[in-house]
Every structure is written in structure tokens, then in C-alpha cells.
Amino acid sequence: MGKKTPLYDNHLAANAKIVDFAGWDMPLHYGSQLKEHNQVRQDAGLFDVSHMTVVDLSGKDVTAYLKHLLANNVAKLTPNKALYTCMLNEQGGIIDDLIVYKISDTDYRLIVNSGTHDKDLAWLKKQIQSFTVTITERTDVAMLAIQGPKVKEKIKTLFPEALELKPFHFIKLDDTFIARTGYTGEDGFEIILPKTKAPAFWDQLVSLGIAPCGLGARDTLRLEAGLNLYGTDMDEKVTPLESNLTWTVAFEPKERDFIGRSALEKQQQAGVKQKLVGLVLEGQGVLRNHQRVIVENIGEGEITSGSFSPTLNKGIALARVPAETLDKCLVEVRGQRLTATVIKPPFIRQDKKSLVGV
């Protein structure tokens, strides 16, 4: 028996298949993962992501603290804007990836992964040092994601204020926090609200035609969108430069001394030896985590996330391969070597629903 979100009974009522995810009893699907995947690509889907960790930070030094803590630079943010970033250790290894939301110069919110809950909170506390910062984990809230091209239309009377939000912007309406963010590659929102209000709110969204979708669909959606999963595609043994996340590291201004900076600079000077790329299997089949990748005359790599793309009807994967890898490789699938095309993720883009880069 794992931890339960406030929406657990809603999931049971919707016939969810419940599985353990990082110690939480979460819905894998409500009948068909493929149907839920397509629902999000074509219409609108609803996810319970209350297992994720919400942390509020406040205090007069909080901006300076976050400029030191995070590899991306919160100085880019104005109030009501959010930023995707990695949190690194001194060696440049990724402790976690997260979204930081700026409420004001003295108030921020972080959303971090559930699987890294304990070590993230310990690290956040350890780095306070002489900064005046208060850390409050928000265990009193639930988090829902509504994703898909028809979400805006379906919530237009419920949250007219949210319709004008630009990507990675958010608003607070009383006790409800609405951000134009997500993990599917589709337009949509992530909503944080008091736990007590979550079950009725869930039912309301369902009644608007936003169908419940499980973590299974969430995984194939994020993979098609080329979004890394912490613990699978990256961890403390690799840096953002080896994880297709160089764009999230703010090296400018040079005087900002963030944790991991010197290690990343050394790695850049020495030359980054491996990279995270997308693979598309040329023939039929499914790619799986940990399958061996062979790059002829160059070296070997490994699939970090492999699956089947319902949108492309092909096996796709993220893989860590030698930096010199060009446009083709071989993947060892049950003793056979199958040809795959190497692309820069994402595999599909919003509104195109087609293969990118092939």
C-alpha cells in the first residue's frame, strides 16, 4: 500500500489500473493507454500529478539563493513567469530537473519530482547556508494537468483568466494556481489547488469532456515530445550537457556562481563525450530501456527511454550515444541489430503531429 493522492477514489471510480510509482498508488491507465494518448494529442486529457512535490520558498535572499542553486538563471524571470531548470551537484551531475515559478522577488514556488523528494528537500535545506530563506513543502495541495489542443475551448467559461496566459506563465486566483505548462508536448495547464477541493474539481473537469489519462499515456506523450524523465534519461552521473539540456544552463552572466558551474565549464573545455539523442526505428518494432546502441566505427551507447510512438506508429527512444554519432545507428533488439535514424528530439511538434527531422 503506497501513498494516495486526494484523487485516489476518483481513480477507482473511473476503473483505473493502479500501480506503484515512487511510493504512490497512481493510475497507470483507465482501460487503454493508447486511447488516452490519442485523447491528449487530438482532444483533451486530465492527469493527476499530485504525487509531485510542491515547495514554496520565501525570504529576502530567495532570488540570490536560487541564482546560486539552479543551473538556469531566475534573474530571467519577472513575476508570474516560470522557468525549466536543472539543479546540479558540484560535479555538474543532475540532482533533479524542476520548474521554478516566480511570484515576487521574495516568493518562488518549485515543482520537483516525487522520486527525488527526500534528497531534493535535503539539498534545498543544505544550500540555505547564510541566505535568509524559508522552505515550506506544500503537502496541503493537489496538482492536476489538463493537456491537449481542445483544453482551452473546454475551460473557457471555467477559467477565462487562464486563456490569455502565454506558455510558462501563471496566475493565482484565490487559492488556485494555474500555469501554462505541461509534460505532453501539447498546449495545456497545470493547476494546483487545496487537496480538499480536488475531488470535486476533477469531476467538474471530466464533465467538461476532459478525459482521465494515466501515467502510461503521460510517459509516451512526454517521450514523443522529447522531454527527459528524471532517473531514466538523466541522473547524478550525467550533466545537462550530456542530456540535451545545454539550453537550460545559463552560462551568462559569467559572474553568476551556480552550483556545478566550474564542473560544466571543465567538461566543455575537455569536450563533451556523449549526447542524448532521439532514435526512430526504421522497421517495425518497439524500442526498450537499456537496449544496446551500436554506432559503427564510433562506439556504443544505450537507450535510456524506449517505447512505441502511437502518433508515429513506430518504435522511438531517447538514447545516450557517443558525441560523434551522426544520422544512423543500430539497436540490439532480442539478438538482432535493427537500423534506427538518429534525430534531435522532439519526435513530434504541436499542431504538426508528424515526424521531425527525418
Next chain:
Amino acid sequence: MTNIPKKLFYSATHEWVRKDEDVLTIGITDHAQTMLGDLVYVELPEPETGFETGQECAVIESVKAAADIYCPISGEIVEVNEELLQNPQVINQDPYGKGWLFRLRPFENDFTNKLLNADQYTKQVASEAH
């Protein structure tokens, strides 16, 4: 509840077997397709190939996992369900009907004592669900 038709025979590895004249039709059980989830890929044996009992002879993959199919009774493949190659989800929709995998001509006539009947298979599924 999972559907386990009385008239079929079963293997411990979740294949079902139906006898039609001198040919056996083989598929995966409703329980197996539920456990695997949405199927997206099927690899079937070549017709006219012989397989021993328990030998891997096909692969089916869902979004979540790959599963080997073991030949429940030794025999020679006479026909495979080509429709599955284009539309593997037929197995999810109709595991005992349109979702059959292949037909084989058994090497031995008396095979039923090597398989489970519906009651025995029901007990096995229940014991796995602890």
C-alpha cells in the same frame, strides 16, 4: 473478471489452445492481454516451421512490455494470423476469436494431458493475483 472459456485448453504461460479437426489454434488468454495492456507489435512464426513444446515461437509487445509466446504443444505451423501484423490490438479486443495467433499441426495426437483445463487455469490465475 477475466474470461476463461470452458471449452479451451491452456498453458501455464497463458496461451490458449483450441482443437479443430487435426489442427490446433493458439492465442493468448484474456488475462494475458489484460496484464500486457495495449498491444502494438506482433512477430509471428514462419509457416512450415516446427517447434518443440515450450519453445519460443512468437513475440508480442505492448506499450509497456515485450512477451515471448511459447509453443504450447510441439508441431508444425500451418497458418499465422497476418491481420495482427497490421492491427495488433485485435488481440486486446477479441483474444479468443479474431485475435488468434497461429495454427499448428501437432506432432503428437494426445496433447490434452500436457495442458491445463479451464478450471486448472482459473486456479493458476487466481494464485498469481495474490
